[in-house]
Amino acid sequence: MTLAPARGARITQSDGNTGVRPANGDDAKDKKGVYYRAHRSVVDQGGIINERFYDAQGGEIERLPNGSVSGAVKLIYTTGNNQPFHTVPKQR
Structure with missing residues (x-):
């Protein structure tokens, strides 16, 4: 894309x-x-984008009220229908 x-x-x-x-x-x-x-000339990117943060054990963690995320080692961006389209760090 x-x-x-x-x-x-x-x-x-x-x-x-x-x-x-x-x-x-x-x-x-x-x-x-x-x-x-x-x-x-590009695909419309309309829609909802979600961020999901994970700790070292693979558990999902939430943002703190101040916007920070403590202990995150992985971030997955998903579309509104939970289809992943980007992972940080990249999966090998």
Whole structure:
């Protein structure tokens, strides 16, 4: 799966551009622009993303009220239907 920023970088390079600037509202409407082309050429990533943290014994642990996670050795990102799509550290 390619994300819009990566696609935008490829479009920018293939167009021969050497620099970029932050996108603005007009860029989203410009059908010839990098922003418009990049965002129209990638898969929509809408939906809920969940984080699941695990300790060394494999038990799931929750975030603390201050937002930190104590003792986590693994993080799995899942979609709203619990399909994993990224694990930190990567599984071998």
